[in-house]
Amino acid sequence: MDRSVLDRARRGDPEAFRDLARPHERELLVHCYRLLGSLTDAEDVLQETLLAAWRGLDGFEERASVRTWLYRIATNRCLNARRDQARRRPVEPVPPFAPPAPTRHGEITWLQPLPDALLDGMPGPEARYELQESVALAFVVALQRMPARQAATLILRDVLGYPAGEVAAMLGTTETAVKGVLQRARAAVPAERCEPPATAEPVARRFAEAFTRGDVDAVVALLTDDVWLSMPPAPHEYVGRAAVRSFLAVSLAHAAGRLTLVPVGANGQPAFAADLGGPAGVIVLTVRGGGISAIARFHDPSVPARFS
Structure with a gap:
């Protein structure tokens, strides 16, 4: 981290703040997408994250990197968004023909695809998953079905590779709780992977x-x-x-x-x-x-x- 850039950002230089945040924006967007399943919602939460970081820069104590600090803000903003179910229920379209009776009615109607172009040049996951596996639709759907904090724990530990202690600090919990939640989350992920x-x-x-x-x-x-x-x-x-x-x-x-x-x-x-x-x-x-x-x-x- 360039200390002079951080100091200028703290003095209110918006361009310096953009220099701090810009290298992480793409991966933060994908992080929010994994948690929310909707690219539209992820874009909104990313903007909320950047605004919160800009306003809260004086509170950044440098105990962790700027990247980790931004991930903490983004994760908690995503958890807040997942509690607000109303914003995640799009209007059901009316088909132009009479479809046969469905087998079942799915609950994750807010799901959207993620363009591969957003992954170009992005650092890959650092733990159990390859980049393709970490954004595959089956994996994203599984995350939507989990309790929000389970999903966040799984991503922070098994996709991003953060140590249990840092995950506990991000989520305001204990390492013991992180380990228990992670075990339950792993059990809910489909074992079969997509073909390359x-x-x-x-x-x-x-x-x-x-x-x-x-x-x-x-x-x-x-x-x-x-x-x-x-x-x-x-x-x-x-x-x-x-x-x-x-x-x-x-x-x-x-x-x-x-x-x-x-x-x-x-x-x-x-x-x-x-x-x-x-x-x-x-x-x-x-x-x-x-x-x-x-x-x-x-x-x-x-x-x-x-x-x-």
């Missing part, structure tokens, strides 16, 4: 070709038996080949001849920006064991703009 992009890409390419020509049978042939399809912010989820087939038969018939898919990168997984004569969301695929085990179709038409 290079391995998943051929399957994704065949999916896109079949999907755009409306070939339901060819799409279903690429799916695992336990595949699930979700459509945030709609709560409908379809589980198993038969259920997914029934949905695709209706949705692809509605899109016949009008749908195009453009490859993009999201959450370290194969993804496509959909167009139906206008932006129609983003589709993210989870590939495991040579087949597609999950399809997340994000219906918010504003999402594709993040990938342009």
